[in-house]
Amino acid sequence: MPRILTTCPNTGALVSTGQRTPELKLAAMTLPHAFRCSACGQPHSWTAAQAIVETAPSRLLPAA
Numbered sequence: 001m002p003r004i005l006t007t008c009p010n011t012g013a014l015v016s017t018g019q020r021t022p023e024l025k026l027a028a029m030t031l032p033h034a035f036r037c038s039a040c041g042q043p044h045s046w047t048a049a050q051a052i053v054e055t056a057p058s059r060l061l062p063a064a
């Protein structure tokens with residue numbers, strides 16, 4: 001199941017949001033969603049505009 005990823009504002013690393021695409025409609029998400037960053041350990045928020053969907057380990061597509 002593809003994961004939703006976003007970029008950590010502190011480290012610039014691509015991190016998982018903990019969400020997976022079948023659980024929600026990504027393009028319809030306009031409000032920020034909070035998650036704890038696996039790169040720096042701080043809480044961040046993300047929106048669909050900042051997210052990408054992991055379709056395969058080596059292939060990434062824009063979410064919106």
Ligand SMILES: [Zn+2]
Nearest residue numbers: 008010037040
């Ligand atoms: Zn972070």
